[in-house]
Amino acid sequence: MELKQETVLYDVNNQIATITLNRPNVKNALNDEMHHELFESFKEAERDSNVSVVVLQGAGDAFCSGADLKSASLNDRTAFDYGDSLRDTYNRLILTITQIQKPIIAHINGIAVGAGLSIALACDFRVAAYDAKMALSFLNIGLVPDAGASFFLPRIVGYAKALELGMGQMISAEEAYRINLINQIGTPEELAKQLTETPLEAFGLMKATMRESYEHSLSEILEKEVHAQRLAGQTEDHAKAVQKFLTKRS
Structure with missing residues (x-):
């Protein structure tokens, strides 16, 4: 099945479905349209019997810069409910990612901050480019980590380190590998091919x-x-x- 989408690209080759966040002009920040297309892409990968492995990546020089605050209805902050927004967007996406039985690799090909990093944490494997940078930047704007970060991060790196990262510190791929936040530094092709044989x-x-x-x-x-x-x-x-x-x- 061909998905006719703009903000998320979907391609299948050699049993590997590559899902690409495609808003490079805003570092692949997530708006409502991208949420919908990203959800549909994962559901299609789950349904497609020709797909054995899923790779999630970003277009351009970024993985994902988190929520696109400019697209949110924040002019009247008293009328905007962050909780309702989470339920309608990130929560169903994260649950879908975790429930898919196929291996899912997050290829962190550039900056991954905020909910962008949260989504990567929900994937089964994380492979980061050598120059990738990562941060949970929620506290910098007076918010708390969401999109599953509160669940996954302590289990991946431990409670104390999760709290430290929750303060918003930007870390390199080398540091992420040292603390087991990512599985590998480089590109995901070899891992993806290996997983197709699993x-x-x-x-x-x-x-x-x-x-x-x-x-x-x-x-x-x-x-x-x-x-x-x-x-x-x-x-x-x-x-x-x-x-x-x-x-x-x-």
Whole structure:
């Protein structure tokens, strides 16, 4: 399916869906139209059986500079409800990203600040360009981290470091790698290709089980592993792998 969009580009090649934020003149800041098109792009990648991996990136020299405040109705701040805006835009997007069973890579190809970084945190993997810069800049404008940052960041880097980053400090790709905020420095092509060769159903089950481990006890997760392993054991990928192993031994 071809998505006729302007603020978000969608392309599929060799089982990899590349979703590109396409407002380079404003560092790919998110407005209402982009929210809608970004949501539709992820849903299309989820539906498309030809897609095994999703890569999210930005056009130009930026990944995403966060919310486009100039496009928001802020003239009368008493009438603008940030909470309602979050529910209608970021919240459904973040939940969609986390519920997709396919691997999702955030290619942080330039600056990623505010909600732009939050969206990257919701992805399964983060690969940053050598010159990328990242910051949670919410406090700089008197707001709190949102779009899932309060959930993901402490789990990725720890509570104390998350609070420190929440103060708005800009960090380099090297520092982000040092604190495990990103998986790699460079470009995502090799990782994406490797992931296309990963058993998709098993990956999705692993992803769901690990996500759920945040909120469940060990005994509950052990049971979820029982359920996931039962399903994985019935997949064609597992059957082929076992057959290949047995053939090698014979």
